[in-house]
Amino acid sequence: MLNIHLPRYERIWLWIGGASLVLFLIILALLALLGDLNPPGNMRMIAPEAVRTTPPFDKPGLKQIGPNEYRATVVAQMFTFQPASMTVPAGSTVHFEVTSPDVVHGFEIPGTNVNMMVIPGHITEFTYTFRKKGDHLIVCNEYCGSGHQVMMGSITVQ
Ligand code: CUA
Numbered sequence: 001m002l003n004i005h006l007p008r009y010e011r012i013w014l015w016i017g018g019a020s021l022v023l024f025l026i027i028l029a030l031l032a033l034l035g036d037l038n039p040p041g042n043m044r045m046i047a048p049e050a051v052r053t054t055p056p057f058d059k060p061g062l063k064q065i066g067p068n069e070y071r072a073t074v075v076a077q078m079f080t081f082q083p084a085s086m087t088v089p090a091g092s093t094v095h096f097e098v099t100s101p102d103v104v105h106g107f108e109i110p111g112t113n114v115n116m117m118v119i120p121g122h123i124t125e126f127t128y129t130f131r132k133k134g135d136h137l138i139v140c141n142e143y144c145g146s147g148h149q150v151m152m153g154s155i156t157v158q
Helices: 008-033 048-053
Strands: 061-066 069-077 080-082 085-088 092-099 105-108 115-118 122-130 134-139 152-157
Touching: 061 085, 069 105, 080 152, 092 115, 105 134, 115 122
Parallel strands: 069 092, 085 152
Antiparallel strands: 061 069, 069 080, 092 122, 105 115, 134 152
16 A cells, blocks of 8 residues: 555545446446447448449349348438338348448438448448338438438338
């Protein structure tokens, strides 16, 4: 121990501060190791000017890849999503892969935790299971130019 005189309350608060720091670091480590919550790594890359000619983005669309499992290949560009609308049965797991040939866009489905930043040069991926029937809007939530506010799509769960 340091030979500094600290008032009792100061020592108590130092211990509380130190203990909460350790606690937060432990929570962070547990989330990363057990919850698999990590920053994205090894992202798939694509040259923005080659999006239109590189599979699978040369043919954007929804493909069934298993029972109740789909891959949605989406091109986000000023000021549309391709495909603009998709339909899946309730209970479907959809693997989204999205890229942009022009500027940064957003890909958000309000009411779900699907919320991606679509960066030219990168292929952004996210998987979501649509359990309930209903219509979902897909919105661009990154300002991308004069038509930003009309940039939207839809996904119908039936
Ligand atoms: Cu695309 Cu805003």
